[in-house]
Structures are given as structure tokens and as C-alpha cells.
Amino acid sequence: MPVDKIFEHRCIGCGVCVQTCMCDVLRMKRGKAVIVYPEDCMSCFLCEIDCSRDAIFVGPP
Amino acid sequence: MVTQFMNTAEIVETDVLIVGGGIAACLAAIEARNKGVDVMMVDKASIGRGGLSPLMSGVLELFDPEHDNYDDWLRRYFEIGQYVNEQDILGQVIQESTGVIRDLHTWGVEFKKKEGKIDRYGSIGGHMKIKMVNGGIQLMNVVRGEAIRRGVRVIERIMVVELLTSDGATPTEGSVVGAVGFNLRTGKFYIFKAKATILCSGCVALRRYRCTPPYLLSGDGVMAAYRVGCQLKNLELTLAAVAPADFNLAPGAHLMLGQGGYLVSRNGERFMERYDPAHMERAPKTVVGIAVAKEYLEGRGPVSLDLRHLDSHAHAAIRSGMPVYVKAIERAGLDLNRDVIRYKTSVVPCLGAGGVRINIERASTVPGLFAAGSSSDHAEDGAENGLGNGMDSAVGGTVAGRCAAQYVLEVPQQPIDEHQVERAAGKMLQLLKRRQGLLPRSVNEDIETIWESIEIVRSEKALQGAIEKTEELERETVPRLWANDYHTLAGVLGIINKISFLQLFCKSALMRTESRGGHYRLDYPHRDDEKWLRWVICQQTRRGSELWTEPVPFEKYPLKPSVKEN
Numbered sequence: 001m002p003v004d005k006i007f008e009h010r011c012i013g014c015g016v017c018v019q020t021c022m023c024d025v026l027r028m029k030r031g032k033a034v035i036v037y038p039e040d041c042m043s044c045f046l047c048e049i050d051c052s053r054d055a056i057f058v059g060p061p
Numbered sequence: 062m063v064t065q066f067m068n069t070a071e072i073v074e075t076d077v078l079i080v081g082g083g084i085a086a087c088l089a090a091i092e093a094r095n096k097g098v099d100v101m102m103v104d105k106a107s108i109g110r111g112g113l114s115p116l117m118s119g120v121l122e123l124f125d126p127e128h129d130n131y132d133d134w135l136r137r138y139f140e141i142g143q144y145v146n147e148q149d150i151l152g153q154v155i156q157e158s159t160g161v162i163r164d165l166h167t168w169g170v171e172f173k174k175k176e177g178k179i180d181r182y183g184s185i186g187g188h189m190k191i192k193m194v195n196g197g198i199q200l201m202n203v204v205r206g207e208a209i210r211r212g213v214r215v216i217e218r219i220m221v222v223e224l225l226t227s228d229g230a231t232p233t234e235g236s237v238v239g240a241v242g243f244n245l246r247t248g249k250f251y252i253f254k255a256k257a258t259i260l261c262s263g264c265v266a267l268r269r270y271r272c273t274p275p276y277l278l279s280g281d282g283v284m285a286a287y288r289v290g291c292q293l294k295n296l297e298l299t300l301a302a303v304a305p306a307d308f309n310l311a312p313g314a315h316l317m318l319g320q321g322g323y324l325v326s327r328n329g330e331r332f333m334e335r336y337d338p339a340h341m342e343r344a345p346k347t348v349v350g351i352a353v354a355k356e357y358l359e360g361r362g363p364v365s366l367d368l369r370h371l372d373s374h375a376h377a378a379i380r381s382g383m384p385v386y387v388k389a390i391e392r393a394g395l396d397l398n399r400d401v402i403r404y405k406t407s408v409v410p411c412l413g414a415g416g417v418r419i420n421i422e423r424a425s426t427v428p429g430l431f432a433a434g435s436s437s438d439h440a441e442d443g444a445e446n447g448l449g450n451g452m453d454s455a456v457g458g459t460v461a462g463r464c465a466a467q468y469v470l471e472v473p474q475q476p477i478d479e480h481q482v483e484r485a486a487g488k489m490l491q492l493l494k495r496r497q498g499l500l501p502r503s504v505n506e507d508i509e510t511i512w513e514s515i516e517i518v519r520s521e522k523a524l525q526g527a528i529e530k531t532e533e534l535e536r537e538t539v540p541r542l543w544a545n546d547y548h549t550l551a552g553v554l555g556i557i558n559k560i561s562f563l564q565l566f567c568k569s570a571l572m573r574t575e576s577r578g579g580h581y582r583l584d585y586p587h588r589d590d591e592k593w594l595r596w597v598i599c600q601q602t603r604r605g606s607e608l609w610t611e612p613v614p615f616e617k618y619p620l621k622p623s624v625k626e627n
Contacts, residue, residue, distance in 0.1 A: 022106035023276045024218065024245060024548055037548055039502050042274040043310075045388045046115060049198070061308045061389045 002041030003048075003058045006033050010055035017047040017056055067479075067486055070250040075101035075214070076469040077462070078240060078253050080221050080282050081261030082111035084197075084451065085434030085458030087204035088161070089259050092462030094211040098469050101253065102208065103219040103242060105262075105277055105551065109205030112263040112278065113435070114454070117200065118316040118382045119193030121452045123162055123181060124155045129189065131155065137188060139620045141345050142443025143577050144594055145298070148618040149421050151441040154448055154456045161455045162191065170203050171195060190319075196382045197451075218246050220551040223485040224258065224285045224430065229478025232290025232601050236429035238475045240285070241485045248547040252482055256469035257429055259461045260286060260417060261454075264435035265562050267512040268407070275505055279555025280562040282436045286417045287565070292426040292600045294418040294438040296562075297570035300446050301350025301517060301579035306363060306405040308393045314366060314404065315349075316382050318342040320375040322368045324353065324404065326361040347445045347579045354406040354517045354581065365401040406517050415439065415566075418598065423461035426600075429472070431465045433457035444578025492553050498543025501552040507534060508559055515567060520583045524571040531564040568608055569597045590622060 003025055006017075013031040023040040026033050026047060033056075035041075043061045077093045079086050082104030093100045104111045124134055134155050139146055162179070166172060171194040172179045181189040193200055209215065221242040227235030239254045262282030266275045287293055303314050303324075318324070324342050326332045336352040337344035344352075353364050368376070376397065380387050387397070395402055417425050417432035419440055424431050432438075434454035439446065441453060511530045515523050539557055544550035575589035576582050595610040615621050 019107055020110045022111055023274050024106070024551075027246070040274070040276040040548075040552065042276075043389060044116060044274070045385050045392075046110060046198075049384060049388070058392065060392045060394065061310050 002038045002043055003035055003056065005057045006035060007055045007057070008032055010053045012053055012055075014052070016050050016052070020046050020050045022046070067250065067482065070252050072252045072254065073101060073216070074254045074474070075099045076256050077101070077465045078103070078255035078258045079261060079462075080104075080240065080258065081263060081434070081436070082106060082108040082205075082217070083114035083261060083263060083434060083454065084117070084200065084204065085454040085461070086259075086261035087201070087208050088455055088458035089261060089433055089462035089465070090208045090213040091204070091211060092459045093466040094208070094213050096463065096466035098466045100213045101255070102213055102215045103221065103251075103253070104217055105220050105245065105281070107217040108208065108215050109201040113450070115197045115201045116385050117193075117197030117451050118386075119196040119200065119451070120316055120319060120382070120449065121162070121191055121193070121455075122158070122188055122448050123179075123191045123452075124158050125181060125189065126156075126159060134188070136620060138441070138447040139443070141445045141447035142441075143445060143588065144443065144590065144622040145295075145577070145596065145613055146443035147421075147440035148620055150419075153421060153460065154441045154453060157456045157459065158448075158452050161452075161459055165200070165203070165455075168203050168207050170200050192378070192382065194381060196384065198384070216244075216251070218244050219251060220245050220554065221262070221281060221285060222489060222554060223481070224289045225252075225254075225477045225481055226289055226427075227429075227475045227478075229481040231288045231481075232603060233427060236472075236475070237289060237427055238429060238477055241482055243489065243547065243550070245547050245551040248550075250486060252477065254474060254477055256472055256474055257431060257465040259423075259431040259433060259458075259465050260425075260436045261432070261434045261458060261461070262436045264416070265559060267559060267563060268509050268516070275508075275559070276552055276555065280558045281555060282432075283416050284558040284561050286425060286427070286430060286432065286436075287561070287599075287601055289430070290427055290601055291430060292418040292598050293416060293565065294440070294596050294598050296415040296566045296599070297573050297580045297597055298415060298444045298577065299579040301347045301354065301406050301581070303350055303353050303364075303366075303404045304407040305390070305393075306403040308389075310386065310389050315346060317366060317368060317379055318349070320368075320379055321371055322366055323370070324349070325365050325367055325401075326356050327363060328361065330361075332356055332361065332364075345445045345447060350406045350517075350579060351581055353404060357405065358518065362405075363403045364405065366404045367401045368397045369399065369401070415569075421460075422464035423457055424464065424468075429468070431461045431468075433461040444580070489550060489554070492542060492544045492550055495543040499538060499541045500543065500545070500549060501556050504534070504538055504542065504556050507538070508556070508563060511563060515570065518581055518583050519570050521571060524567045528564060528567045528571070531560055531567065534560050535564075565599050565606075569599060572597050572608060572610065594622060
């Protein structure tokens with residue numbers, strides 16, 4: 001399973017995950033990160049690792 | 062419509078254009094800037110978070126001229142590479158590794174230390190390794206910073222669609238003078254005019270492994286180089302590595318094996334005893350990969366990776382070196398202290414060998430185009446990635462940056478051909494303007510199915526079948542592909558590249574009628590040093606796609622193969 005959830009209440013809209021994501025799965029919308037192309041996620045976990053607010057959960061690979 | 066598209070294009074001029082954002086690309090950029098030329102980096106993802114570099118475990122082999130014997134090192138990798146290395150390039154990688162590591166260390170990459178110095182630890186076989194404390198993530202943060210600090214210009218989320226040539230022709234009789242691409246978020250079209258271009262755009266991911274992203278690594282650079290007439294070499298000499306069998310994760314167990322992990326077959330036997338008793342699980346990657354494949358073929362699967370006997374230091378080293386890998390395994394519900402993980406062989410094309418043919422200056426066979434890292438032919442490696450991709454890419458990038466900077470001092474900026482730009486734009490618009498069609502997902506699955514049929518065990522029949530299926534995809538599926546936005550456009554163009562690459566791959570593998578390294582032919586199961594100390598090369602010429610072999614020119618090299626007794 002690819003990137004699964006972005007917890008909106010934790011996301012501070014810093015955009016780090018959108019910059020980190022190699023496969024352009026995530027984008028910013030209305031000040032928050034959102035999952036747009038989950039089919040291209042490779043479960044590299046870098047968004048989850050780079051998120052300082054623990055706002056992203058990547059599913060089991 | 063094409064004109065309108067082109068009118069909104071941004072034209073960017075530079076001395077050296079670098080396509081890619083991994084370790085090869087960053088070191089090429091830094092080295093070229095150090096020589097005083099203007100450098101522009103473009104990447105489909107972002108600089109420092111692209112390709113496989115941030116996922117590196119950070120174990121590198123390092124030559125120390127004060128303590129090591131150069132001839133021994135050369136011979137060692139020559140033997141691991143099964144004699145088909147380019148020895149001049151191999152020697153260069155060994156010798157330049159020392160300076161590259163010194164630079165990385167100075168810039169702040171953290172290495173495991175002992176008594177204040179970088180700890181070089183020996184493994185079985187006598188070669189010396191070093192270990193980055195925090196793997197590829199910290200490495201890439203550091204080199205990205207160094208590149209930007211030196212004034213390297215960067216544009217991210219750019220897919221390069223085509224290379225431009227001085228005569229406007231593909232294949233060209235002139236030189237590469239730049240590239241065209243677009244931003245996969247905004248659709249903005251870019252025309253890059255460059256005196257030299259360095260491809261550092263990575264390997265080709267044909268399987269939907271996690272961590273070898275098919276969206277990102279679709280062979281865009283390698284296939285653009287092929288279209289302008291560059292020779293590609295060694296495509297069939299793949300790296301057979303091991304990966305988890307029950308969930309999708311990229312090959313990358315070697316740090317765990319290096320830390321002392323066991324591979325056991327169904328009956329609990331450490332089977333590497335039968336394949337390479339001197340090195341066991343620490344044998345070269347391909348030896349391990351093929352051994353695992355044979356255990357399955359001969360009915361002794363499943364094979365498991367067992368780390369339960371390792372102490373807390375080894376577990377800690379695995380955790381810090383491979384945070385991504387460990388996180389994925391834990392998310393799959395496994396505990397490395399308690400569980401064994403089922404493993405199988407998997408193959409990453411181009412990650413062992415194969416790609417744009419380069420010389421010792423990292424120049425391709427078309428002037429103005431250089432290649433380093435996994436988009437090059439890994440000339441130093443031969444049939445096995447002995448020195449490790451990290452070191453190959455780091456030295457390759459550095460040399461490419463230096464030689465491209467020298468090249469641009471000698472050539473003027475050449476004009477680009479507008480018709481060629483229009484053709485590239487037209488190719489993109491054609492996919493965008495369809496109102497319906499196939500989206501990439503199902504086609505990626507088709508590509509993966511074809512790849513699986515020849516990934517590990519190959520035969521004439523399977524390879525012929527795979528070629529027919531790729532031709533069918535080209536005929537039936539490619540004309541129906543559709544991109545409903547720019548992100549998907551990059552995916553669709555990537556699929557077209559992957560299908561063409563897979564076809565060339567199969568043709569190269571069909572030609573090599575022996576087994577060597579990760580190229581395992583069921584119908585030719587033995588290595589044949591009498592016939593096959595040769596390279597397989599393909600090239601797009603005016604007559605079409607051509608494929609041939611060339612003997613390894615041992616007369617130019619210091620080491621000769623020892624004749625294998627049968």
C-alpha cells in the first residue's frame with residue numbers, strides 16, 4: 001500500500017514532503033499537503049521520515 | 062498549437078547541462094563549477110531527493126594508496142567483473158575514490174570513525190570498506206548544499222523529453238547541443254541550450270518495486286541518448302540482487318548480509334557454502350542473487366534472511382544505515398530481531414551494468430554528451446557491480462563534470478534547430494490532446510509481466526516471446542496512451558521509453574549465448590570465456606537499430622584473463 005494518510009490537523013503546510021516526494025505523489029492544496037497520485041508512490045518512506053510533525057503515514061509495502 | 066506552446070517556452074542557456082539529481086549529478090555539478098563554467102541541473106524529482114541516491118545504505122569500498130596495493134585491487138574487481146570490465150576506467154574509479162571520499166568528508170558527510178579517522182574495515186576477501194553513519198539521506202543533503210553554494214543553478218520537476226543535436230537530426234552526425242523538457246507540475250516547456258550535457262538520470266525500473274520507482278526511473282535519459290545515436294552497451298549484464306519475497310521492496314539486503322546476516326534455504330541450510338564457501342553471504346551481489354534463484358529453481362525455496370543471531374551493534378548499524386529499508390520491513394509487520402524474512406532474487410536492469418557507452422572521460426559516442434552513474438554502461442564493473450553503485454556514481458560524476466567543463470572551453474555554443482524542438486513539443490501535445498485513452502497504470506503492469514518472464518532466468522524462447530510482446534505493446538497500446546495532465550504526461554512518455562528499453566534489453570540478452578554475472582541463460586548455463594569475452598552494443602543508425610559484439614581489447618589492458626579449465 002502506498003502513502004496512506006496525511007493527518008490534516010498535524011500538517012502545518014511547510015511543504016517539505018511535497019519537495020521530498022520523488023514521484024510527485026503529493027501536492028499542496030489550500031495550505032496543506034494532499035495525496036494526488038497514490039498509484040505512483042513507491043513507498044520509499046522519505047515523506048514520512050522528512051515530516052517534522054509526524055503527519056504522514058505510509059502503508060505497509 | 063505547437064507554436065503557441067513554444068512561444069511560452071523558457072529558453073535557458075548554460076555551459077554544462079546536467080540531467081539528474083543524485084550523487085553522480087551533484088558531484089558532476091560541483092566539479093564543473095570548480096572549473097569555473099556555468100552549470101544548470103535539472104531533475105524529474107528534486108536535487109538531493111531523486112533516484113536511488115537518498116536510499117543508499119552508505120557502504121562504500123575505499124582505496125587507500127598508503128596501505129593498499131593498487132594491482133591487487135585492480136585484479137580483484139577484474140575477477141569479480143568476470144573479465145569484461147574496461148580496465149582503464151576501473152583503475153580510474155579505484156584511484157579517484159580516495160579524493161572523492163576526502164571531499165565528501167570535508168563537506169560534512171559523516172563516516173563511521175575509529176581513533177579520529179574514517180574507519181576502514183576489512184571484509185572477507187581483503188577489500189576495505191567504509192560506512193556512512195546516516196546513509197544516503199545525509200549524503201544527499203550535504204552534496205545538494207555544496208552544489209547550490211557554488212552557484213549551480215537548479216530547476217526541479219523537469220522531465221527531459223529529447224536531446225537536441227547540432228544538425229537537428231536523430232540519429233545525429235553532429236553533436237548534442239542541449240535538450241527540451243517540461244515541468245511535470247506546471248507544464249511549462251523549457252529549451253536548454255548547452256555546450257555539453259551530462260546524463261546522470263539513473264537506471265531503468267521495469268518492475269514496480271518500491272524504492273525503484275517506475276514513474277521516476279523510466280530510462281528517459283538513456284533512451285533519449287539512444288535516439289540521438291549514442292551506443293548503448295552491456296544492457297544484458299544485469300545485477301541479480303536479493304529482495305523480500307512477500308512484499309515490494311527494492312533489492313538492498315547487502316548491508317544486512319555484510320553485518321553478518323544468514324541466508325538459509327527451506328531446510329535451514331546456509332546454502333552459500335555450496336556456491337562461495339570463502340565468502341558465504343558476503344560473496345559478490347550477483348553470486349548471491351543467482352544462488353538464491355537456483356535454490357528456488359531446484360526446489361529448496363523459500364530462502365530466508367535471518368538476522369536473529371546478530372548483536373545490538375549490528376542491528377543498530379542496519380537501522381542507522383538503512384532507515385528507509387528498516388521502516389518498510391517494520392511497517393510490513395516484521396521484527397528483524399525476532400522474524401526471518403523470506404527472500405528471492407530480483408534484478409534491477411542497469412543497476413549492475415548497462416547504459417550509455419562511455420570512455421574514460423565519461424564521454425558518450427556522440428560529441429557533447431557525457432554520462433555517469435547508472436545511466437552509463439558501468440564500464441568499470443563488467444559483469445558484477447563490485448565497487449558498489451555509490452562509488453561508481455560518485456567517481457563517474459566527478460570525472461564527467463571535470464571533462465565536460467574542459468570540453469566546453471573548446472567548443473562554441475551552437476544554435477539549436479527549431480524544427481527539432483517543434484517535433485519534441487508535438488510528441489508531447491499529441492498525447493495531451495487526446496480526449497480519452499489508456500492511462501499508464503495498466504501498461505506498467507504489462508511491462509512488469511514481460512520483465513518477470515526474463516528477469517532472472519532467460520532462454521531464447523522466453524526472450525523471443527518477450528520481444529514479440531514488446532512489439533505488440535508498441536503496436537497496440539502506445540498509440541492509445543493518453544495523458545490527462547502533465548504529471549501523467551511524464552508517466553506516459555516514461556512508459557514509451559521503458560518499452561523501447563525493454564526491447565533493446567531482450568535483443569542484447571538474446572545475443573549473449575552464455576551465462577555471466579546476473580545474465581543467467583537456462584539454454585546456455587555456463588560461462589564461455591572462449592567466445593564471450595565480448596561486449597554487446599546497440600545503436601540507432603540511419604539504417605535502423607543495429608546490434609553487434611566487440612571483443613574486450615585485452616591488448617590495451619594490463620590484466621589478461623586466466624583460461625578457465627573445463
